[in-house]
């Protein structure tokens with residue numbers, strides 16, 4: 462490991478689990494290569510982060526007790542984070558500059574575009590990290606380029622889109638089909654993808670082999686570089702570091718309970734079910750999934766963060782030891798466990814990458830945002846799983862059972878398992894020393910050593 466003398470990267474994090482994880486992981490990867498790294502995040506997030514190799518400092522979103530939950534709306538929250546965040550980030554940089562460890566570069570989550578202005582103010586490097594797939598980001602980028610208009614209509618899909626497979630209307634990110642509903646997030650995303658060129662680097666949590674067609678089609682047209690998967694290296698390349706978690710959990714997990722229960726189950730027999738940190742499924746959908754799992758006769762581990770005990774009582778009694786409900790778990794440890802045979806997922810981008818990187822076949826139950834597009838890729842491009850069909854917005858118990866059988870024991874079981882192993886291997890190669898993503902990170906670090914003109 463080389464000591465990158467004088468280089469100090471400040472990583473600015475948006476305080477949601479699906480954003481904290483890849484940013485922390487990137488910070489750790491830089492630190493593992495000898496770079497001094499400080500993470501800046503909100504005071505209430507700091508206590509959830511446990512990482513020895515990086516320092517952590519507070520910046521404020523204006524809601525220091527509880528963040529987003531304290532704000533009257535998403536718009537208010539984002540506006541406050543922009544104003545108070547810019548000021549406190551600038552103060553932090555001044556503090557470092559005065560203490561002999563000046564900041565060379567800000568790496569920021571793509572939801573925090575104001576961090577770019579702060580970097581410009583101080584004349585330091587700026588790198589944006591996109592936390593969606595490059596394919597999804599390319600759709601947003603095309604809107605900025607004037608090649609697509611909002612709301613996207615079925616007809617727009619008749620023309621081929623560079624580097625993307627043929628997409629159906631239901632494969633599009635919900636932000637593009639229902640822009641008015643998601644205005645706050647969408648306007649942020651569009652601002653960012655319209656300003657890619659203003660950054661010194663734009664990184665994406667993906668890897669070239671995974672989105673090869675897109676990388677080829679957009680080469681020289683946009684500045685996005687793939688540096689993922691930002692999944693703890695322990696699962697990919699044991700040479701780099703030994704973390705078995707991201708080291709940042711906003712919820713408490715009972716580690717021993719999950720692992721003990723999984724240890725008692727046969728090889729590749731368990732269905733792991735999780736809808737991530739933000740999606741909440743309605744009670745009707747919950748019920749259908751529950752009875753679909755029961756009918757499958759397969760053991761299952763379900764992260765049911767948002768459901769109250771009374772709702773589960775009747776069901777848990779009827780499945781007994783065959784099902785385990787937890788409010789949160791270390792998803793990576795679960796996916797890596799030998800008893801897990803399938804992941805029923807909402808297809809958030811981190812969960813998608815984790816499932817791919819750990820070689821776990823998937824049953825896709827996308828909800829909103831980029832999830833439908835990720836599901837399309839998982840089922841039809843990478844072919845590591847199947848996508849459930851909805852009936853009046855609901856995945857029925859019969860549909861879930863059918864999909865579970867298809868992935869776990871059906872005719873396509875061997876093909877899906879073999880594709881899952883192939884992508885696991887590709888993911889590992891990308892982040893191993895000399896791999897496509899690892900090289901990009903090394904190039905980035907080498908450039909940071911040069912002074913910005």
Ligand code: UDP
Pocket residue numbers: 478479480482735736737738739740764788789790791792793808809810811812813815
């Ligand atoms: N996660 C976890 N434990 C759980 C459920 C999720 O650690 O019980 C992690 C998961 O590993 C992933 C993140 O939470 O890194 C969720 O991110 P994703 O992009 O999949 O979905 P989001 O929560 O943003 O919708």
